Amino acid sequence: MTVTTQPSGPELADVHAIVEQVWSSFLGDEEPLLPRYADAAEEGTPAFPAEHVWSAAVSVHGGWTGTVTVELSSSVAQSLTRLMLAMEDEPLDDAEVADAVGELVNMIGGNIKSLMPGPSALTLPVVAAGRAAHSSELAEVARFDAMWNGEPVRISVHAPQS
Amino acid sequence: MTESPMTQRAMIIDDSKAMRSILRRIVSGLSFETAEAAHGQEALDQMEAGFMPDLCLIDWNMPVMDGYTFITEVRKRPEWRNITLMMVTTESEQGQIVKALAAGAHEYVIKPFTPDAIVEKLELLGLVSKGVLA
Amino acid sequence: MAPASFQLIAALVLRETSIIYEPRKEYLVEARLHPLAAQAGCASVDAYVQMLSINPVERRKAIDALTINETSWFRDNAPYQAFTETMLPALMANRTERRHLSIWSAACSSGQEAYSIAMLLDQHLPAGWTADILATDVSTAMLTRVENGRYSQVEMNRGLPATSLVKYFTRAGSEWEIVPALRKMVRTRHLNLAEPFPVIGTFDLVLLRNVLIYFDQPTKHGILRRMHQHVASDGYLLLGSSETTLDLPADLHAMWDREQIGRVQAHRPAGGLTVPRPSSTTFSAALTGARP
Numbered sequence: 309m310t311v312t313t314q315p316s317g318p319e320l321a322d323v324h325a326i327v328e329q330v331w332s333s334f335l336g337d338e339e340p341l342l343p344r345y346a347d348a349a350e351e352g353t354p355a356f357p358a359e360h361v362w363s364a365a366v367s368v369h370g371g372w373t374g375t376v377t378v379e380l381s382s383s384v385a386q387s388l389t390r391l392m393l394a395m396e397d398e399p400l401d402d403a404e405v406a407d408a409v410g411e412l413v414n415m416i417g418g419n420i421k422s423l424m425p426g427p428s429a430l431t432l433p434v435v436a437a438g439r440a441a442h443s444s445e446l447a448e449v450a451r452f453d454a455m456w457n458g459e460p461v462r463i464s465v466h467a468p469q470s
Numbered sequence: 471m472t473e474s475p476m477t478q479r480a481m482i483i484d485d486s487k488a489m490r491s492i493l494r495r496i497v498s499g500l501s502f503e504t505a506e507a508a509h510g511q512e513a514l515d516q517m518e519a520g521f522m523p524d525l526c527l528i529d530w531n532m533p534v535m536d537g538y539t540f541i542t543e544v545r546k547r548p549e550w551r552n553i554t555l556m557m558v559t560t561e562s563e564q565g566q567i568v569k570a571l572a573a574g575a576h577e578y579v580i581k582p583f584t585p586d587a588i589v590e591k592l593e594l595l596g597l598v599s600k601g602v603l604a
Numbered sequence: 605m606a607p608a609s610f611q612l613i614a615a616l617v618l619r620e621t622s623i624i625y626e627p628r629k630e631y632l633v634e635a636r637l638h639p640l641a642a643q644a645g646c647a648s649v650d651a652y653v654q655m656l657s658i659n660p661v662e663r664r665k666a667i668d669a670l671t672i673n674e675t676s677w678f679r680d681n682a683p684y685q686a687f688t689e690t691m692l693p694a695l696m697a698n699r700t701e702r703r704h705l706s707i708w709s710a711a712c713s714s715g716q717e718a719y720s721i722a723m724l725l726d727q728h729l730p731a732g733w734t735a736d737i738l739a740t741d742v743s744t745a746m747l748t749r750v751e752n753g754r755y756s757q758v759e760m761n762r763g764l765p766a767t768s769l770v771k772y773f774t775r776a777g778s779e780w781e782i783v784p785a786l787r788k789m790v791r792t793r794h795l796n797l798a799e800p801f802p803v804i805g806t807f808d809l810v811l812l813r814n815v816l817i818y819f820d821q822p823t824k825h826g827i828l829r830r831m832h833q834h835v836a837s838d839g840y841l842l843l844g845s846s847e848t849t850l851d852l853p854a855d856l857h858a859m860w861d862r863e864q865i866g867r868v869q870a871h872r873p874a875g876g877l878t879v880p881r882p883s884s885t886t887f888s889a890a891l892t893g894a895r896p
């Protein structure tokens with residue numbers, strides 16, 4: 309019987325659609341989010357940088373269990389914070405950036421939760437300056453890489469190793 | 471319901487300052503006077519202290535008191551029965567929507583949304599009439 | 605984008621859809637083509653426009669991107685309220701034998717208009733009655749969307765009451781899918797309003813909303829003239845909220861009566877019967893597509 313094994317993760321196309329919608333709703337579509345497929349990422353373009361990065365994660369527990377993580381360069385994080393707060397040139401503090409990035413992962417994570425068997429609960433976001441670290445019990449089950457304004461954005465989904 | 475010539479008031483309840491700011495810009499544009507709270511308890515405290523909203527925009531997942539609990543608390547108070555409650559949340563499982571409506575939410579907007587979506591829902595609820603936007 | 609590219613694309617859109625893009629809308633054309641150009645690997649919108657002359661698939665995509673598909677559930681609310689409160693009871697009173705209603709959504713975009721009506725019919729049409737809704741558009745991409753009946757989260761938020769969301773839709777991945785009962789009420793057909801209409805019969809209600817604004821005067825007038833024979837003599841034609849004050853030539857003006865229903869103005873065929881007429885007329889007209 310397959311009833312007990314949870315589907316490992318969401319379809320990449322669905323993750324892409326969700327990220328796209330969150331992006332265009334709040335950040336406008338003048339500057340499109342351009343998907344970066346694995347092969348294009350391999351040739352030439354450097355891997356996701358280790359510095360000047362923000363990361364945020366939410367976890368889902370219940371019908372499906374897993375973690376949704378957003379990583380973006382600090383310049384993307386700053387731009388999206390300014391757009392969400394409608395601030396032009398005033399200086400931003402880290403708390404404001406953390407709040408905006410946290411809301412971003414909350415929106416993406418909540419919608420990814422609805423793709424999976426429910427009911428499940430969503431945790432509050434955890435935000436950090438720097439790359440995300442994942443426990444070794446979790447395996448990556450979906451990843452969406454994109455470029456915005458020439459800077460990298462990554463959304464990844466991790467679930468327990470079955 | 472009676473038409474009041476006074477400015478309508480909206481309470482925006484969300485733990486994200488960025489999201490409160492987005493919602494505030496939308497409802498202020500519809501000439502609502504606004505107050506903000508970072509969770510359900512803070513909103514209840516402000517209402518007890520005298521800010522009586524016509525409309526609450528309510529996130530679901532928040533620290534201290536979540537939006538679902540906030541709705542059930544408001545619904546316990548007969549003197550608050552005229553307040554329109556609208557969830558604005560990333561919770562989008564069908565079962566959750568049904569649960570919120572059963573608890574007394576009047577409308578439900580799923581994040582992400584565009585500003586039009588909020589305006590159109592408020593039109594459905596009769597809180598905003600088309601003329602306001604012209 | 606270069607003026608020559610703009611002229612090329614504007615001419616293409618005009619030829620295929622009759623939609624007019626004036627030079628001051630250049631920014632809009634550029635914004636809508638930019639993502640397509642990037643996807644197609646073109647260095648600029650100009651290069652993309654060049655490519656359109658040799659690539660029919662991209663040409664279709666560009667036209668679809670430039671037909672304005674903006675729509676929402678129960679758009680403007682008032683027409684739908686007038687439908688349930690006034691038009692539906694009046695139409696039903698005249699059709700007690702046939703017990704069937706035909707409705708046409710004449711520039712249906714992604715289908716929100718047609719399915720909004722389907723929801724109201726589901727709620728207000730008594731048992732024993734049936735209805736069909738014809739949804740037409742010039743954009744084949746839009747017709748495919750109507751057939752799929754799937755909507756993104758962002759689209760679902762636009763004007764759809766939460767109670768209807770849980771009643772009429774189920775989750776399908778990142779989208780929501782309309783329930784089969786409503787899906788079955790709606791059929792689609794490709795139809796360019798700017799050209800002579802095919803044989804499609806008459807309808808009790810025609811929604812021709814938020815599309816005339818994109819055409820020039822002669823095209824608008826031609827459509828309203830041709831539309832006359834497709835509205836049942838006691839039926840209704842609904843235009844968009846900014847489209848009812850059209851300046852019409854005298855003869856065309858005389859073809860339509862205007863009736864204020866709540867906050868909306870409905871057009872009705874002039875000289876039409878507002879009292880019950882022999883039901884056999886309705887019957888044969890609808891069956892054969894013949895004009896009364």
Ligand SMILES: C[S@@+](CC[C@H](N)C(=O)[O-])C[C@H]1O[C@@H](n2cnc3c(N)ncnc32)[C@H](O)[C@@H]1O
Binds near residue numbers: 672795797813
């Ligand atoms: C702004 S939408 C209106 C949708 C809907 N009627 C409403 O009011 O929400 C306009 C629609 O008209 C369609 N359209 C444009 N030119 C057309 C033509 N010549 N014939 C038929 N449909 C056309 C477009 O493809 C688009 O879907």
